[in-house]
Amino acid sequence: MSDTVQAFMEGIRAKNPAEPEFLQAVEEVAASVIPYLEKAPRFQKARLLERMCEPERVVMFRVPWVDDRGEVQVNRGFRVEMNSAIGPYKGGLRFHPSVNLGMLKFLAFEQVFKNALTTLPIGGGKGGSDFDPKGKSDHEVMRFCQSFMTELFRHIGANTDVPAGDIGVGAREIGYLFGQYKRLRNEFAGVLTGKGMDWGGSCLRPEATGYGVVYFAQEMLATQRETLKGKRCLVSGSGNVAQYTVEKLNQLGAAAVTLSDSSGYVYDEAGIDGEKLAFVKELKNVRRGRIKEYADAFKGAVYTPADPKLDHNPLWNHKAQCAFPSATQNEINAKDAAGLLENGVYVVSEGANMPSTPEATEQYLDARILYGPGKAANAGGVAVSGLEMAQNRIGLMWSCDDVEHRLQGIMKAIHGQCVQFGRESGGFVNYAAGANIAAFVKVADAMLAQGVV
Numbered sequence: 527m528s529d530t531v532q533a534f535m536e537g538i539r540a541k542n543p544a545e546p547e548f549l550q551a552v553e554e555v556a557a558s559v560i561p562y563l564e565k566a567p568r569f570q571k572a573r574l575l576e577r578m579c580e581p582e583r584v585v586m587f588r589v590p591w592v593d594d595r596g597e598v599q600v601n602r603g604f605r606v607e608m609n610s611a612i613g614p615y616k617g618g619l620r621f622h623p624s625v626n627l628g629m630l631k632f633l634a635f636e637q638v639f640k641n642a643l644t645t646l647p648i649g650g651g652k653g654g655s656d657f658d659p660k661g662k663s664d665h666e667v668m669r670f671c672q673s674f675m676t677e678l679f680r681h682i683g684a685n686t687d688v689p690a691g692d693i694g695v696g697a698r699e700i701g702y703l704f705g706q707y708k709r710l711r712n713e714f715a716g717v718l719t720g721k722g723m724d725w726g727g728s729c730l731r732p733e734a735t736g737y738g739v740v741y742f743a744q745e746m747l748a749t750q751r752e753t754l755k756g757k758r759c760l761v762s763g764s765g766n767v768a769q770y771t772v773e774k775l776n777q778l779g780a781a782a783v784t785l786s787d788s789s790g791y792v793y794d795e796a797g798i799d800g801e802k803l804a805f806v807k808e809l810k811n812v813r814r815g816r817i818k819e820y821a822d823a824f825k826g827a828v829y830t831p832a833d834p835k836l837d838h839n840p841l842w843n844h845k846a847q848c849a850f851p852s853a854t855q856n857e858i859n860a861k862d863a864a865g866l867l868e869n870g871v872y873v874v875s876e877g878a879n880m881p882s883t884p885e886a887t888e889q890y891l892d893a894r895i896l897y898g899p900g901k902a903a904n905a906g907g908v909a910v911s912g913l914e915m916a917q918n919r920i921g922l923m924w925s926c927d928d929v930e931h932r933l934q935g936i937m938k939a940i941h942g943q944c945v946q947f948g949r950e951s952g953g954f955v956n957y958a959a960g961a962n963i964a965a966f967v968k969v970a971d972a973m974l975a976q977g978v979v
Contacts, residue, residue: 527553527557528560530560530564531560534560534576535552535553535556537576538556538579542628542631545627545631547629547632547880548628548631548632550632550856550880551632551635551636551880552579552635554880554884554887554958554962555575555635555639555966558956558958558959558962558963560575562947562963562966563575568974569970572970572973574974575966578608578609578638578970581606581607581608581609581631581634582607583607584604584605584606585603585604585605585607585678586602586603586627587602587603587678588600588603589601589603589655589670589674589677590673591666591669591670591672591673592669593662593669594663594665599670601670602655602656603653603654603655603677603678604625604627604653604654604655605651605652605653605678605681605687605689606627606630606631606633606634606653607634607651608634608635608637608649608650609638609650609969611649611969612642612649612968612969613647613648614648614683614685614688615650615651615686615688616637616641616648616649616650616651616687616688616690616908616911616912617634617637617641617651617652617653617689617690617692617908618633618653618654618689618690618691618692619655619689619690619691619692619695619703620633620652620653620655620692620694621654621655621658621693621695621699622654622656622658622693623656626656630652630654632855632880633692634650634651634652635650636650636879636880636901637651637652638965638969639962639966640902640908641908641912642964642965642968643901643902643905643940643961643964643968644909644912644936644940645936645939646912646913646916647912648688648908648911648912648915651689652692653689654692654694655670657670657694659694660694660814664698667698667702671706672702672705672706674703675702675706675707675710676706679707679711682707682717683715683717684715684717684915688716688717688718688719688915689703689717689718689719690718690907690908690911691720693765696720696766696811697722697732700720700721700722701722703718704718715918716914716915716918716919719731719914719915720732720911720914726914726917726918727914728910728911728914728917728923728924729923729924729925729926729929730926730929730930731910731914732766733770733774734906734907734909734933735766735767735770735877735904735906735907736767736769736770736771736774736852736906737770737771737773737930737933738904738905738906738937739767739771739852739875739876739898739903739906740771740775740850741774741933741937741938742875742898742902742903742906742937742941743848743873743896743898744778745937745938745941746873746875746896746957747873747896749945753778754775754778754780754848755778755779756780757781757847757848757873758780758783758797758845758846758848759775759782759783759847759848759849760782760784760841760842760844760846760849761782761784761785761850761852761877762784762785762791762839762841762842762850762851762852762853762857762878762881763786763877764786764787764810764817765852767852767877767878767904768850768853768877769803769806769807769810771850771852772785772798772806773800773803776799776800781798782797782798782850783795783797783798783844783846784841785806786853787816788832789817789832790817790818790829790830790832791817791832791840792817792818792820792821792827792828793827793828793830793841794820794824794827794828795826796826802824805824818831837861838859838862838865839858839859839862842862842863842865842866843862843865843869844869845869845870846869846871847870847871847872848871848872848873848874848875849866849874849875850875850876850877851874851876851877851881851882852876852877853878854881855878855879856881856882857878857881858882858883858886859883860885860886860889863882863885863886863887863890864889867895872893872896873895873896874890874895874897875898875903876900877900877904878904879900881900891956894954897958898944901961901965902940902941902944902957902961905937905940906933906936906937909932909936909937910933913929913933943960943961943964943965944957944960944961945957947960947963947964947967948963948964
């Protein structure tokens with residue numbers, strides 16, 4: 527780390543103690559942006575990166591609700607409105623026990639850069655609650671969502687802040703949240719994305735992040751005159767992103783051989799084909815079961831329970847060419863990254879936000895593999911959310927083919943920006959640096975134009 531980056535980070539750490547994920551995200555961006563700033567005089571005096579690290583607004587509130595036993599429960603709700611230089615705040619709501627302010631600041635900071643790469647006019651934000659929907663009845667989830675929105679509604683709007691779903695917030699939760707917003711505001715507005723197709727949603731929104739991650743990998747491979755056909759792929763997670771990553775891999779002739787959840791992972795040497803994927807969708811989206819049931823249902827699949835005492839995740843220790851980490855942040859550490867490389871992986875396309883630790887990322891870059899960081903590779907979800915916003919504004923619904931065509935074009939454009947700003951001597955493309963610099967330049971130019979606000 528250069529002296530300039532270190533001095534910058536000392537100031538950020540002093541202002542944001544006990545927020546490790548946020549500090550990690552800022553340092554990763556600063557390491558590539560600050561050297562660029564030293565060669566860009568127009569940005570030097572405006573302290574743009576410092577301003578980007580401070581949320582424009584943070585809302586924190588209590589969320590009281592009544593469970594099925596008639597007992598009052600209290601959770602915390604948050605909305606971090608990070609940056610609106612290029613458009614309304616845009617970013618998901620996460621319902622998970624791990625949610626805290628530092629976690630959401632990290633996600634909101636990443637969202638600013640991710641959204642800037644999409645070519646769409648959307649700023650960055652993130653929100654959520656430490657509420658855990660797992661094990662709750664539909665009525666409990668509804669009561670929580672209604673209480674959450676009763677406070678949040680006054681801070682959001684179709685031209686101000688447009689939340690979406692994230693971990694723990696799927697179609698069910700978006701429906702309850704939207705219904706309460708409509709009830710409170712007495713208007714039908716495009717204030718949430720991920721809505722149902724019959725009430726303002728967009729075709730392909732559930733598929734978008736997973737499809738986009740695969741499209742980004744396809745673009746990276748194309749620079750080496752390769753395709754995904756015949757590639758063996760490791761996929762973590764088993765939620766929305768992982769499911770549709772596997773679906774698109776199947777369509778392009780690749781074979782995913784792993785899926786996971788917090789209980790453990792399954793390895794299927796034969797590949798997770800369409801029939802098996804349909805089982806996973808029903809298991810996770812309808813029955814909300816555990817991934818272990820996959821191994822019970824399909825002969826040859828091996829289930830490995832999670833072992834918190836291990837210093838690595840054995841999911842990443844199988845022979846493959848591609849990896850799609852799609853579970854959560856920092857799921858791949860240095861030992862996992864070494865295992866990936868030893869087992870032949872040379873394409874990593876991140877479906878989750880910051881799933882690789884700094885030490886893992888350093889190994890990817892040292893090995894000069896094709897590494898698509900989350901803010902670039904998984905931007906397909908927010909891209910289609912942006913397309914949903916556009917459809918709501920004009921009162922039209924585009925066909926699935928039209929939306930997918932637009933998604934492919936956006937992922938191609940994101941890849942092009944990363945190449946433009948990330949090409950190094952010898953022709954190697956540092957996609958991580960390229961994504962950071964490209965996004966920074968777009969947001970910084972808008973901030974300069976709008977003055978010190």
